Amino acid sequence: MALINLENVTMEFPVQAWKSDRRRSSKEEKPIGGQLSSGQSGHMVVRALDRVSLSLGAGDRLALLGHNGAGKTTLLRVMAKLFIPTHGRVTIQGRVAPLLNLGFGMDMDSTGYDNIFIRGLFLGMSKAELKKKADAISEFSELGEFLDLPMRTYSSGMRARLAFAISTHVETDILLLDEAVATGDARFLRKANEKLESFARESKLLVLASHSNQILRDLCNKAVLLEHGRIKAFGDLEEVIETYSASAGVDPSHG
Numbered sequence: 113m114a115l116i117n118l119e120n121v122t123m124e125f126p127v128q129a130w131k132s133d134r135r136r137s138s139k140e141e142k143p144i145g146g147q148l149s150s151g152q153s154g155h156m157v158v159r160a161l162d163r164v165s166l167s168l169g170a171g172d173r174l175a176l177l178g179h180n181g182a183g184k185t186t187l188l189r190v191m192a193k194l195f196i197p198t199h200g201r202v203t204i205q206g207r208v209a210p211l212l213n214l215g216f217g218m219d220m221d222s223t224g225y226d227n228i229f230i231r232g233l234f235l236g237m238s239k240a241e242l243k244k245k246a247d248a249i250s251e252f253s254e255l256g257e258f259l260d261l262p263m264r265t266y267s268s269g270m271r272a273r274l275a276f277a278i279s280t281h282v283e284t285d286i287l288l289l290d291e292a293v294a295t296g297d298a299r300f301l302r303k304a305n306e307k308l309e310s311f312a313r314e315s316k317l318l319v320l321a322s323h324s325n326q327i328l329r330d331l332c333n334k335a336v337l338l339e340h341g342r343i344k345a346f347g348d349l350e351e352v353i354e355t356y357s358a359s360a361g362v363d364p365s366h367g
């Protein structure tokens with residue numbers, strides 16, 4: 113079973129007392145960020161998502177498009193239940209694998225090998241499942257003897273390799289992906305991208321945020337365009353890419 117249902121979801125972040133005398137002419141103004149305003153309590157808030165309603169089921173591979181700060185990552189985090197929305201309802205059915213922040217659920221003082229179990233359990237895998245998969249994960253990470261050393265001794269690329277290897281070996285119904293997760297050296301990056309593609313194709317429901325039309329075209333069949341936290345367009349991927357490209361004044365065949 114794979115289902116995501118969002119009803120009127122609004123996400124506001126309180127921000128420090130904020131005062132800006134900046135004035136921008138409408139000519140200069142480019143879309144950026146969520147909506148800055150005064151919230152119900154009178155404190156300043158950034159409204160990152162504004163009454164978002166969305167219903168997704170098995171077979172849907174949704175691309176999230178939008179300018180910097182449009183709300184893509186916030187939406188993924190709400191779907192992963194890492195953020196509880198300020199208003200609205202989120203219903204998720206099925207096992208969720210969030211590939212949003214690869215560092216979540218890792219213990220820097222434990223060895224790389226132990227972290228396979230720590231992060232694997234955090235992602236919802238059972239001990240028995242992890243025992244079966246530990247060798248494949250170790251092999252995919254290519255960390256060899258380094259797996260017996262504490263993670264704090266790893267370079268950031270080595271940490272990313274291990275986190276990536278663990279996350280992509282989870283059996284899942286729903287995969288939530290932020291494009292920024294694939295990292296490492298050039299050779300590992302190629303291998304990581306191939307793994308990501310096969311992982312995305314196997315998962316029943318995929319939501320992917322990316323600024324690369326090529327990646328979105330490879331993996332997705334539907335799209336949402338967000339603008340200042342609101343859904344501006346939803347539907348066929350090519351049509352939404354066209355709408356976004358037209359509003360940003362760029363060629364849809366690029367990127």
Ligand SMILES: Nc1ncnc2c1ncn2[C@@H]1O[C@H](COP(=O)(O)OP(=O)(O)OP(=O)(O)O)[C@@H](O)[C@H]1O
Pocket residue numbers: 125126127144145146147158159160178179180181182183184185186187
């Ligand atoms: N923890 C936070 N505290 C305050 N504001 C936040 C927080 N997280 C996100 N925001 C704000 O919410 C808005 C949406 O941010 P989000 O990261 O979801 O955008 P995005 O579409 O993923 O952007 P990008 O393409 O640049 O990664 C932005 O205005 C951002 O400043």
